[in-house]
Amino acid sequence: MMQRDAERVAEIGNYRVLLRPPRSDLQALVEVAAQVAQVPMATINLVTDTEQHQIATHGFDASVCSREDSMCNLVLHAGHPVIVPDASRDDRFKDNPFVTGVIGHVRFYATHQLVTPQDVVIGTLCVFDTQPRTLSDDQEHALVTLADRVVDLLELELRTRELSATVEQLSQAQAELRRSNEQLAAFAGQVSHDLRNPLTAVSMSLRMIGDTVEEQPTDDGEIGWLVTRAIGGADRMQNLIDDLLSFARLGGELNRVEVDLSRVADDVLDDLSTALEGATLDVADLPTVTGDPVQLRAVLQNLVANAAKFTRPGAKAEITVCAGRRDDVWRIEVSDRGLGIAPEDRERVFQPLARVDEDVDGSGIGLTTCRRIIEAHGGTIGLAESPWGGTTAWFELPA
Secondary structure (H helix, E strand, O other): OHHHHHHHHHHHHHHOOOOOOOOHHHHHHHHHHHHHHOOOEEEEEEEOOOEEEEEEEEOOOOOEEEHHHOOHHHHOOOOOOEEEOOHHHOOOOOOOHHHHOOOOOOOEEEEEEEEOOOOOEEEEEEEEEOOOOOOOHHHHHHHHHHHHHHHHHHHHHHHHHHHHHHHHHHHHHHHHHHHHHHHHHHHHHHHHHHHHHHHHHHHHHHHHHHHHHHHOOOOOHHHHHHHHHHHHHHHHHHHHHHHHHHHHHOOOOOOOEEEEHHHHHHHHHHHOOOOOOOOEEEEOOOOEEEEOHHHHHHHHHHHHHHHHHOOOOOOOOEEEEEEEEEOOEEEEEEEEOOOOOOHHHOOHHHOOOOOOOOOOOOOOOHHHHHHHHHHHOOOEEEEEEOOOOOEEEEEEEEO
16 A cells, blocks of 8 residues: 555656646646536546645635545545445445535545556546536546546656756757867867877978988988888878877768769769779769768768778779668668678777778778768668678668
8 A cells, every 4th residue: 555655646746736836738628527527516636645636626726635535535446437426325425524514515426547657546537516416428438538638638748848858958968069079179180280290390301311312322221211111100190190180070060961972982983093093993873862971972982992902912903882772771882802801800990990901001090980970870880791702891871
């Protein structure tokens, strides 16, 4: 009994209707109940562990009474409508203060329980009269229906309030995320600036030394080799800084427009013409999707560049780009006949700075950036084995 009371009190507390002004929607239902039953009075009662609260009434003023004095308390868990033609002749109610005149002079009394979706009885919908009477089957059915609608309205207000709170939390989180992204971008820009300037100076100095070594050849070829290696290291560091900066700047608002991926692919192939020199390309028609054209171009360019980069020793790159639709999703695939990636590494390479082949130039940021872009577009991205034993890099976007 105590557990049932505790559950009921908790449910009633969630609805936040006690000791508050009557709600117009509940008031309207009470008036309809009185009209359907053709009685002068009706009420919605919520019963706590100690009290009965009339949260909406018709024909009299709402009040709060002791649970012990409540007529509804006696049939709160009946599990069916309770119809009492004359309460003064019913042993359950004849001594109740609502019947004897201490609180009221109720004769006719009909009630149905208010049961929440969690199967907790929180109160009743009641209709009553000072004169004996009864209800027809249709009126009784209508009373049950109206009681269910009372709970529906309470649930609707509760879920609306919860949804509003969630929206507010999401709005605050989005604002905080926006501030964090702005701070991160500013920090990344400053760090990039602080690193790029001295690195540029180092690179320029190394190139000047390299030019001098070429103009004044010596028998010591190791010097030239060391300078070339140092220049390559500086260039890789520069590329890493650029990639890290691009990665840090992701997260802002997308510029969503219609993007023709076939046109994007043409631009990508043009940009990568040097890297793709001698490669065999098979590019099928690609769809038009909604997204940020700059970011989607970066994804496609990264995947095509990787396909060209990871070729078998001594072989020319062979790359296939195609698309297919499944339900409401477009799937874009970039496949090669290269070295392939082991199944256990196909997820790891999407982590920042992860690399599979240390002998191939790269920062380890590209695929991480691609994943962030595709997920921001509501899509997914991954790797699989290509039909020719190489790698198929794929991404899916909403159609």
